[in-house]
Amino acid sequence: MNFYAVMAIYKFEMARMWRTLFQSIASPIISTSLYFVVFGTAIGSRIGDIGGVTYGAFIVPGLVMLTLMSESISNASYGIYMPRFAGTIYELLSAPVSSMEAILGYVGAAASKSVILGALILVTARVFVPYNIQHPLWMVGFLMLTAVTFSMFGFIIGIWADGFEKLQVVPLMIVTPLTFLGGSFYSIHMLPPFWQKVTLFNPVVYLISGFRWSFYGVSDVDVRISLGMTLVFLTVCIVLVWWIFRTGHKIKN
Amino acid sequence: MDAIISVKNLSKTYASGQHALKNVSLDIRRGEIFALLGPNGAGKTTLISIICGIVNPGSGIVLADGHDIITEYRKTRSIIGLVPQELTTDVFESVGATMSFSRGLFGKPPDDAYIEKVLRDLSLWDRKDTKIITLSGGMKRRVLIAKALAHEPRILFLDEPTAGVDVELRRDMWNMVRGLRESGVTIILTTHYIEEAEQIADRIGIINHGEIILVEDKHTLKRKLGRRQLKLTLRNPISRIPEGFSEFKLELTPDGMTLVFDFDANAGETGIAGLLKRLDERGVDFSDVNSSESSLEEIFVNLVRNGN
Ligand SMILES: Nc1ncnc2c1ncn2[C@@H]1O[C@H](COP(=O)(O)OP(=O)(O)OP(=O)(O)O)[C@@H](O)[C@H]1O
Ligand SMILES: [Mg+2]
Numbered sequence: 005m006n007f008y009a010v011m012a013i014y015k016f017e018m019a020r021m022w023r024t025l026f027q028s029i030a031s032p033i034i035s036t037s038l039y040f041v042v043f044g045t046a047i048g049s050r051i052g053d054i055g056g057v058t059y060g061a062f063i064v065p066g067l068v069m070l071t072l073m074s075e076s077i078s079n080a081s082y083g084i085y086m087p088r089f090a091g092t093i094y095e096l097l098s099a100p101v102s103s104m105e106a107i108l109g110y111v112g113a114a115a116s117k118s119v120i121l122g123a124l125i126l127v128t129a130r131v132f133v134p135y136n137i138q139h140p141l142w143m144v145g146f147l148m149l150t151a152v153t154f155s156m157f158g159f160i161i162g163i164w165a166d167g168f169e170k171l172q173v174v175p176l177m178i179v180t181p182l183t184f185l186g187g188s189f190y191s192i193h194m195l196p197p198f199w200q201k202v203t204l205f206n207p208v209v210y211l212i213s214g215f216r217w218s219f220y221g222v223s224d225v226d227v228r229i230s231l232g233m234t235l236v237f238l239t240v241c242i243v244l245v246w247w248i249f250r251t252g253h254k255i256k257n
Numbered sequence: 258m259d260a261i262i263s264v265k266n267l268s269k270t271y272a273s274g275q276h277a278l279k280n281v282s283l284d285i286r287r288g289e290i291f292a293l294l295g296p297n298g299a300g301k302t303t304l305i306s307i308i309c310g311i312v313n314p315g316s317g318i319v320l321a322d323g324h325d326i327i328t329e330y331r332k333t334r335s336i337i338g339l340v341p342q343e344l345t346t347d348v349f350e351s352v353g354a355t356m357s358f359s360r361g362l363f364g365k366p367p368d369d370a371y372i373e374k375v376l377r378d379l380s381l382w383d384r385k386d387t388k389i390i391t392l393s394g395g396m397k398r399r400v401l402i403a404k405a406l407a408h409e410p411r412i413l414f415l416d417e418p419t420a421g422v423d424v425e426l427r428r429d430m431w432n433m434v435r436g437l438r439e440s441g442v443t444i445i446l447t448t449h450y451i452e453e454a455e456q457i458a459d460r461i462g463i464i465n466h467g468e469i470i471l472v473e474d475k476h477t478l479k480r481k482l483g484r485r486q487l488k489l490t491l492r493n494p495i496s497r498i499p500e501g502f503s504e505f506k507l508e509l510t511p512d513g514m515t516l517v518f519d520f521d522a523n524a525g526e527t528g529i530a531g532l533l534k535r536l537d538e539r540g541v542d543f544s545d546v547n548s549s550e551s552s553l554e555e556i557f558v559n560l561v562r563n564g565n
Contacts, residue, residue, distance in 0.1 A: 015358070098334060098337070099363050
């Protein structure tokens with residue numbers, strides 16, 4: 005195990021965040037605050053409680069997840085795409101670093117950043133709405149699992165993309181709609197029966213539902229199913245990454 | 258021969274169908290400076306990239322210090338350093354940070370004293386906190402060299418190190434290369450320029466169209482460089498070389514106007530003085546003398562042209 009290499013990659017990637025501290029941290033916080041002002045306060049005051057939880061509090065877990073997913077993907081995909089684009093990846097390829105170690109460094113750093121952000125958003129949310137966390141361990145568990153899974157997913161996108169458009173198209177065209185339709189702002193029980201069934205094909209529903217359960221003990225789907233689906237998604241990502249490195253797909257000529 | 262790098266029957270075809278290397282076999286000796294010479298597109302970078310692990314080999318075997326570059330990549334890569342042809346550096350990182358990154362990536366524990374030494378040797382120490390993006394091209398090349406040396410490699414590849422480099426940096430670089438060789442590092446560099454190879458290398462390999470067409474000790478090549486010709490333009494044409502010149506390697510051009518004398522410029526006694534004396538004695542009058550040398554450049558150009 006090349007421990008120094010993992011640390012070097014991790015530090016390098018984290019340094020990227022410190023360099024763009026304002027952009028990395030301020031923008032998610034500002035946008036989350038806006039969501040709270042608009043949805044939580046302005047609109048939420050006209051929507052009744054959902055499952056005994058005020059609307060403002062109800063959207064907290066969903067908003068955290070929203071940021072967690074999109075930031076994980078964008079951090080991890082840029083992290084590996086930029087060296088490919090700039091050509092600096094030659095160094096990684098010529099170093100005694102296994103694919104496992106590279107993933108640990110890149111995905112580890114991207115996931116760490118998102119977890120830090122998630123925590124910051126939770127703190128910000130506290131300013132706007134009082135909420136409590138019934139199952140803090142589960143909450144942390146879901147937070148980390150989601151961060152790792154989506155960072156892994158972002159890493160795959162960063163390797164697959166051969167242009168900046170492709171880098172943005174997956175998050176924009178697939179992930180954003182799925183997260184918005186995944187129950188961040190509503191309970192799927194509020195949907196017509198037909199759409200309730202359709203929405204179950206959206207993996208994000210399980211993540212948000214499970215995460216929300218760790219806060220309020222209420223959920224759209226059983227928490228065990230949520231956990232299972234999250235693990236399935238993680239496994240799919242791991243297998244994909246394994247295949248990419250196994251075949252050297254798109255990384256080496 | 259103690260080969261630190263051994264390439265056996267290496268071939269490479271890119272996905273584009275470009276046959277970049279054709280059955281290349283090459284041994285690099287431990288501790289030597291080897292210059293790989295060849296025109297654009299000859300396959301120099303491809304060969305280096307395969308040895309360093311950046312490009313997948315097609316078929317063939319490469320051993321570095323006795324270890325297979327694929328199955329024992331950790332061992333081989335940790336002793337190899339590479340300065341790439343293109344100036345590909347990080348942008349916002351500082352010089353010191355990027356070097357520490359390289360060292361870590363290659364599995365070495367931090368060593369500030371060593372990093373300081375390398376940066377000082379490359380006149381980069383006062384720039385260690387400078388962002389790379391603000392450096393000039395030559396400075397960036399120094400940074401790439403520093404990165405390649407960060408993990409104290411035993412084998413150093415320099416892919417066209419002098420492209421876009423001024424006289425001063427070139428001199429510094431050659432001094433550094435000689436210093437590294439002194440400390441036991443094997444150096445392989447590529448270049449388009451024969452004089453450069455001649456100046457610095459112990460051995461020279463010429464590659465063209467993905468094939469190694471010559472590997473020669475520099476001094477052997479120098480002897481070829483030493484082949485010189487003296488051309489004597491005669492006042493009056495003659496039909497054949499006169500008697501009494503048998504000890505000189507003389508040729509007469511078909512028009513009978515020019516005598517061509519081959520001599521070895523490296524030999525203590527070139528024979529020119531003797532020839533001129535003899536010509537005078539035999540009353541062969543000449544109106545002009547000029548000497549030309551078959552330079553390495555010429556040898557190289559001829560070799561490469563014949564390959565086409
Ligand atoms: N990634 C690639 N995909 C397809 N073909 C490639 C690739 N890289 C190099 N080639 C081709 O392989 C051949 C050898 O290229 P290479 O870069 O090894 O040459 P070189 O000797 O380093 O040339 P130069 O002196 O210009 O740097 C060229 O014909 C080049 O076009
Ligand atoms: Mg090249």
